[in-house]
Amino acid sequence: MADPPSAKEQSAGPPTRHVLLAEGARCLAAAAEGAGVGDARREAEWLLADVLGALGRAALHARVHRRVTGDEARRFRALLRRRAEGEPLAYVLGHTDFRGLRLAVSPAVLIPRPETETLVEAALRRLEDVRQPKVLDAGTGSGCIALALASERPEADVHACDVSREALAVARANADACDLAAHFFRADMQAGAFLEKSPAGLDLLIANPPYVPDAERSTLPEAVRNHEPGVALFSGGDPLHFYRALAKHASQMLVPGGHLVLEAHAGHAEAVAALLREGGLKSVGVEQDAFGKERVVAGRWGA
Numbered sequence: 001m002a003d004p005p006s007a008k009e010q011s012a013g014p015p016t017r018h019v020l021l022a023e024g025a026r027c028l029a030a031a032a033e034g035a036g037v038g039d040a041r042r043e044a045e046w047l048l049a050d051v052l053g054a055l056g057r058a059a060l061h062a063r064v065h066r067r068v069t070g071d072e073a074r075r076f077r078a079l080l081r082r083r084a085e086g087e088p089l090a091y092v093l094g095h096t097d098f099r100g101l102r103l104a105v106s107p108a109v110l111i112p113r114p115e116t117e118t119l120v121e122a123a124l125r126r127l128e129d130v131r132q133p134k135v136l137d138a139g140t141g142s143g144c145i146a147l148a149l150a151s152e153r154p155e156a157d158v159h160a161c162d163v164s165r166e167a168l169a170v171a172r173a174n175a176d177a178c179d180l181a182a183h184f185f186r187a188d189m190q191a192g193a194f195l196e197k198s199p200a201g202l203d204l205l206i207a208n209p210p211y212v213p214d215a216e217r218s219t220l221p222e223a224v225r226n227h228e229p230g231v232a233l234f235s236g237g238d239p240l241h242f243y244r245a246l247a248k249h250a251s252q253m254l255v256p257g258g259h260l261v262l263e264a265h266a267g268h269a270e271a272v273a274a275l276l277r278e279g280g281l282k283s284v285g286v287e288q289d290a291f292g293k294e295r296v297v298a299g300r301w302g303a
Helices: 017-029 040-051 057-062 071-083 089-093 114-126 146-153 165-178 213-217 241-253 268-280
Strands: 095-098 099-102 132-138 158-162 183-184 202-207 254-263 282-288 293-299
Touching: 017 040, 017 071, 040 057, 040 071, 040 089, 071 089, 089 095, 095 132, 099 146, 099 165, 114 146, 114 202, 114 254, 114 282, 114 293, 146 158, 146 165, 146 202, 146 268, 158 165, 165 183, 241 254, 241 268, 268 282, 268 293
Parallel strands: 132 158, 132 202, 158 183, 202 254
Antiparallel strands: 095 099, 254 293, 282 293
């Protein structure tokens, strides 16, 4: 831990990194509980490191008593205010990391979460023996699932869709920034035209659809329900209606032996599995995420 700031550091003029970090930690520690701040000091470090040019933590502290510019101090304090008022850290920074990819995020898309990395892992296992797999990510949002698959299976033919034009713009920008190939298009997985717009002959249909019932809105952290897009979060009164559509589409979109892999609400995973069985999928199973919650539901079509 760095020494306390000296009197010189606290004198008039641009502050040092040390002073700004202390200020940021105090501000975030005092933020309302609904802001969702976990580690105030660490979040202050992330914000300042981003302002200073994406420094690593070690580099940030290596010269912790170095003064910042007036513009850097103003930018840091502006970001700090947004975070203290409850805006999620990823939106404040404008990016997050997902399976080794640095992805831009905005209020047009959900912030990728560790649970969804579990979904990608489940899909990759099912594609191990498939050469040049053809994949569709339905409801792609930031593009995190599609781009993780494209990154880890570069020979795959990856397609991704979303009902939101704004989300597709974020996903396309992420593909460009990561130099990854994916085909994006606008489509509503519940609409009759979904099959016409989507590729057929898929080895994998994967989705993280909206699955939080409207009745659970008040149980979500304020930072989530007040900032992340409701269209990507909430399923309305019927938490299974997206899954019904996907189970129906699977029979027409998957090749024999192709897989449907879905992220689900922990409390509804078994109900989703029942839908897949009713839809004719085989080897249907439920898998837990890293937190021990039933999160992934998958099944195989045909052979």
